[in-house]
Amino acid sequence: MESYKKLKIDSFDYYDPPENYQPPVQQLDQSKVIEAYKTLIMLKNHMFKVNLLLSHEEEGSTIAELKNIKDELLLAKEAQEKEIASLQKTQDNLFSVNRLNGEDIDKLAKAYHEQDRKWYNAKLIQIDTEEQEADIQFIGYQEVIKMHAIFIKVQLIPDSKLFTVGQQCEAIYSSDGRYYLGTIEKVTEEGYHIRFKKNSNREIVPLIYLREAKKQLNDSKKMNFEEMDEFQVPENLKILPTDNEQQRQAKKKKIKAMKQTFKLSKITKYAQEKQSSWQSFSQKISTLKPDLGQKAESIYRQKCDQLKE
Numbered sequence: 001m002e003s004y005k006k007l008k009i010d011s012f013d014y015y016d017p018p019e020n021y022q023p024p025v026q027q028l029d030q031s032k033v034i035e036a037y038k039t040l041i042m043l044k045n046h047m048f049k050v051n052l053l054l055s056h057e058e059e060g061s062t063i064a065e066l067k068n069i070k071d072e073l074l075l076a077k078e079a080q081e082k083e084i085a086s087l088q089k090t091q092d093n094l095f096s097v098n099r100l101n102g103e104d105i106d107k108l109a110k111a112y113h114e115q116d117r118k119w120y121n122a123k124l125i126q127i128d129t130e131e132q133e134a135d136i137q138f139i140g141y142q143e144v145i146k147m148h149a150i151f152i153k154v155q156l157i158p159d160s161k162l163f164t165v166g167q168q169c170e171a172i173y174s175s176d177g178r179y180y181l182g183t184i185e186k187v188t189e190e191g192y193h194i195r196f197k198k199n200s201n202r203e204i205v206p207l208i209y210l211r212e213a214k215k216q217l218n219d220s221k222k223m224n225f226e227e228m229d230e231f232q233v234p235e236n237l238k239i240l241p242t243d244n245e246q247q248r249q250a251k252k253k254k255i256k257a258m259k260q261t262f263k264l265s266k267i268t269k270y271a272q273e274k275q276s277s278w279q280s281f282s283q284k285i286s287t288l289k290p291d292l293g294q295k296a297e298s299i300y301r302q303k304c305d306q307l308k309e
Contacts, residue, residue: 050069
């Protein structure tokens with residue numbers, strides 16, 4: 001049920017969910033791009049280690065040395081990002097640019113299957129933070145596969161407040177790993193009891209397998225925008241001190257898109273109000289002036305007719 005968009009990249013096809021759709025890229029050397037992404041992840045992993053050492057170091061000379069190393073890594077990271085953009089001929093990321101953390105274990109991810117050249121829903125089983133590799137299991141399959149961090153997009157944990165009993169949502173079906181529309185029948189310690197709309201099958205799924213129904217999400221956004229006098233960041237998108245870099249960037253991206261939609265809705269509303277006001281004014285004027293299809297009768301003629309009577 002979940003449609004995927006396809007784009008041709010020379011010798012291979014690239015798939016990604018509609019919300020992450022990326023423009024076609026021409027004359028792309030796949031092997032060079034992959035190595036460039038891996039180098040970027042390596043630099044970010046080194047930077048993470050340096051920051052960790054800085055947070056525990058007390059010796060002044062060592063701190064200064066670590067800061068110099070951090071500055072050099074930062075310059076190398078920026079240069080690598082430019083190199084990737086140059087190789088791709090686009091600023092959009094074809095693969096993941098986020099390092100894997102130990103706390104990502106058991107989270108939902110989009111994992112890239114190199115043979116199929118598609119992204120599928122998968123679960124993170126084990127993570128090697130040193131090598132930046134993970135054992136993943138595509139949902140609906142038993143096989144566990146090891147892959148590099150660039151082929152793994154860790155998904156944010158949904159806000160449990162968005163999912164209540166009786167509400168429609170989209171949930172991952174365990175047999176094929178795709179999202180389908182369903183209804184939450186109850187919530188227990190085991191998870192969310194979902195009845196899928198298409199085949200009426202029932203499953204108990206974890207919170208990470210849920211997302212808001214697209215139609216419901218769009219309707220709620222539209223309603224909120226119409227009622228807002230000024231844009232307000234939703235509670236679930238407010239950046240928290242506990243958010244990691246990936247979570248912060250994802251929230252910023254969503255907030256930016258919502259702000260653009262909010263501005264557009266206000267412009268549309270203003271134009272509609274102006275049009276309605278003009279139509280009302282035109283109607284009022286039309287009741288005061290004579291019909292343009294008929295010749296207005298002279299006031300002298302009207303007076304003469306009154307005298308004859």
